[in-house]
Amino acid sequence: MTEWHRLKKDALPANVTADDVAAAANVSRWTVNRAFKKDASISPKTREKVMQAANELGYLPDLRAAALASDRSHLVALLVDDFANPHKLVMLERLTRALRSRGWDTLLVNTLNRDDAAPAIANASQRRVDATILIGIQFDDEVLRAAHTARRFKKLIIFARTSENPDTISIAVDDEAATSEITQYVMERGYERPLYLAGPRTVSAHLKRKETFLALWQKHLNTTPESVSVPAYDANLAADAVTITLSERPKAELPDIIVCENDALALGTIDAIRHRLGLRVPNDIAVIGFDDVPQAESPNYRLTTYRQPLTDMANYLVDVLENVETSDLDRTFCGRLVVRDSA
Amino acid sequence: MTEWHRLKKDALPANVTADDVAAAANVSRWTVNRAFKKDASISPKTREKVMQAANELGYLPDLRAAALASDRSHLVALLVDDFANPHKLVMLERLTRALRSRGWDTLLVNTLNRDDAAPAIANASQRRVDATILIGIQFDDEVLRAAHTARRFKKLIIFARTSENPDTISIAVDDEAATSEITQYVMERGYERPLYLAGPRTVSAHLKRKETFLALWQKHLNTTPESVSVPAYDANLAADAVTITLSERPKAELPDIIVCENDALALGTIDAIRHRLGLRVPNDIAVIGFDDVPQAESPNYRLTTYRQPLTDMANYLVDVLENVETSDLDRTFCGRLVVRDSA
DNA sequence: AGTCATTTTGCACGCGCGTGCAACAAAAAA
DNA sequence: TTTTTTGTTGCACGCGCGTGCAAAATGACT
Structure with a gap:
């Protein structure tokens, strides 16, 4: 003292x-x-x-003066519109670490309220950020447009989600390959009545997981699995959805596995199966997730899930930032299926 | 398109x-x-x-030029050194929202690696942030010192944690009042053999929860409860600690309630009680937490916990930023005990 | 129309550093 | 030693806006 x-x-x-x-x-x-x-x-x-x-x-x-004089701020805006999914915390950690280790700073922008998005983006552009990064959020066309028309716009990067938008750089896992691996695993383990639990559908940059799963199942087994959508990637909402969908259903008609678009949904699903339906995982209903959040390896979940190579992706993101080129920087990564006990 | x-x-x-x-x-x-x-x-x-x-x-x-000319950046650095506790995500959301709504931007600084802390702080100061905020982290004297000696240092705010350091502004719940409320509840419900599960002990700004609980118990019942410390606020570590501490113990000597320093520990504790010790919550061992993370109200935890008034605290933080004064800005808030089923 | 109080507008200077080139010094070659 | 090459240093100008004050414009009131 x-x-x-x-x-x-x-x-x-x-x-x-x-x-x-x-x-x-x-x-x-x-x-x-x-x-x-x-x-x-x-x-x-x-x-x-x-x-x-x-x-x-x-x-x-003084970095302000340096940024002003050189017109490069070494600053990125990170737009987040979903604080319910713990995986976001992991992403924030990985991204900030990779950025900082190579001299970049991160402006955290909360766009949870859709109305805040456009002003927040405008504000970031007033700070003359070198890039705007959207991390796995349910942004829609409006947000993209706002980001794009902002003054001094430089790069718009979509992280952990693919976008077919040509003015955007997307860095993500290959959803089709990943889902294909998951689907194959599900089939090999002999599951026959899957239920697909998806998150909200967005226009600009949705995940191709659900479509791929349904298409593959249709192709190989000639039936289309049931699927349910939840309006947000929130464990509690997932639990509610599973409960409502399955609680009145005779045991014979229950799915034998629930394939979830991500871990937030999967964890809620496991809770619902155990505590609301009174069934066991995986014996009665198996569950499979996506992301490999820290909780997935907790002894009372032991969730089988697909792990994204976040560190590699974050490092590539910095490569992109330091690259002068603007086109053809999109890239997909491959992760791996982490098999635990839930499926 | x-x-x-x-x-x-x-x-x-x-x-x-x-x-x-x-x-x-x-x-x-x-x-x-x-x-x-x-x-x-x-x-x-x-x-x-x-x-x-x-x-x-x-x-x-152009906000860069404005900041340069006026020497006020309307920018704060938010130092986070713990990404395992989901409560951090809630804090980030509340803080960024409150700040942005009043014209402030947030620089997210990852100080998970202790070695990164000093450089990261120096860097933030090079951006001439108007304040540095430490959110509920296990920062130590070294970090405080780095923050303090950084150039252009203006305000150092400790959020959601109290510090007796005179050069620091701390905005937090009143730990003593909160713990007192918790202790009273525990006594009233007739629990007799509590175990206190604490997080890591830090020097600069530790929580007064454990000390208060033990002191109150000592004062009223003249016995000192058992207590255990975990090296990080991590659910899995808490689960391990609980398992190691209690697994070989005869049933009669088990605690009837585990009072946890925060929800991250409490959730891990519940998992351990159920899945590793094979006991029930709250029938065999009750659990009480602190923070009220979103998961606490999940149907399979129903955690009794103490909720901090985060929004009020965040708004007060902005008041502090906009205040020219530098002294006597510390303030404590009162939250409330949210009673659910776990205790 | 003239006076005065009150807005409203214009401006010199500074914030701290980058860029690109010119001037200079030092080491290498002749 | 002289010339060339290479390496090192200095500098004019600009980045876009804020501050504080002076000049101009407006309006109220005789």
Whole structure:
């Protein structure tokens, strides 16, 4: 505590600029900024001298001024419109870590209220972000349009979701390949009456999981499985939907597996099966998810699910940011099925 | 899709400045910026004229330049070092919403790796954030010191956690009052052998929950309850700790209630009681939490817990940001006990 | 029409750094 | 030593807006 006050009192003036450092180190201001710039043309001796003076004065370059002068902010806006899915927390962690480790900062923009989306995007563009990232949200055309028409718009990246929109860069797992792997697993394990539990359908960038699953099942077994949609990726809503759909149903007509569009739905489904329908997982009804959230490996879920390579995807995202090109940057990744006990 | 391309093609030049608008509206550049500034001295007619020209040109003020010139960025850094607790997602949502609704933007800084903390804080200070907010994290003295010595440091706010540090503003629930309410409830319901499950102990800003609970119990019943600490607020770690602590114990010596420092621990505890110890909640062992995360009301937890008034706290935080004062801004809030079925 | 109080508008200067080129110094080749 | 090559440093100008004050315009009141 005493140390605190010492530090506070000793604190150097807050407004140290490159000029001050330049004076102290006997060089020009430009040399000072060079010292802080990687790969700049400066001799090691001078850099050393400058850095020492900078340390003594407590100088660090002002990123606002740098952004203004260079027109590159090294800042991205991350739009999130869904805070109910714990997987978002994992994504935030991975993305912020990958970005920060390579010099990028993240503006977190809450677009949970659809009305907030357009103003929030406009605001981000006023900060002159170098890119706008939409993470796996249920954004619609309106949001995309707002993002696109915003001033100084540079890159619009859709993360963990595919979009066929040509003005957009999407970085996601290959839904068709993933769903195909899941479907094959379900068939091999001998499940016969699947129920597909999907999230909300969006226009601009929906997941191709449900369609792929239904199509594959139709193709191989010539029947179309039942499917149910939930208006949000929320475990409680999923539990409600499962309960309503199945509670009055005779045991013989129950599905033997519920394939969920993601883990949030899958976890709610397991809860409903156990606590509202009074059945067992996987014995009575199996469940399979998508994402591999941390809870999936909890001993009382042991959820079989598909894991996305989030770290790779996040790193690729930074590659995209640092790339000057604008086209053909879309890319899909492959994850893997993590088999546990729920299916 | 066609509309997209139209928009893209019609897009106005990205570098519209106030000068362009000024020329179009036949006023000076300063008048243009006045039109965008609330409470500025400008006549309604002129403002109208300017705004119309601005709309046509698609002009919005550049916040980088504004921040540089005014030395106020309306930007805060939000430091998070714990992405395992779903409650963080709720906090992020509440904070970003409150901030944005009043014109503030949020820089999300991941300090999960302790080594990243100091550089990340330095970086935020290079962006000249108006405040640094630590949200309920296990930050230690080192992080506080880094935040404090950073250049251009303005306000350091500790959210949802109390700190006795004088250079810090803390906005949190009153842990003592809350724990007192919880303790009273536990006693009234006739529980006799509580086990307190705590998270990691930190030096700078720890929760006063455990100490208060133990002290109150000691005071009223003259016995000190057993307590266990977990190295992180992680449901799986809590489940492990509970299992290790209780699995070999004769039934008569088991606690009749486990009081948890927060919901992340409580949820893990319930899982462990049910699935690893094979006991029932609350019949064999009751559980009580803290935070009221969304999952707490899920039908298969029905967790009795203490809800923090996050929205009020977030709004107060913005009040603090907009306040010029620096001292005596600390404040504690009162939440309420949400009684469900787990205790 | 003239005076004065009150808005409303214009402007010089500064915020701190990047860009690109010119000037300079140092090391390499002649 | 002189010339060339390479490496290093300095600088004019601009990025877009805020601050504070002075000039101009407006309106109220004789």
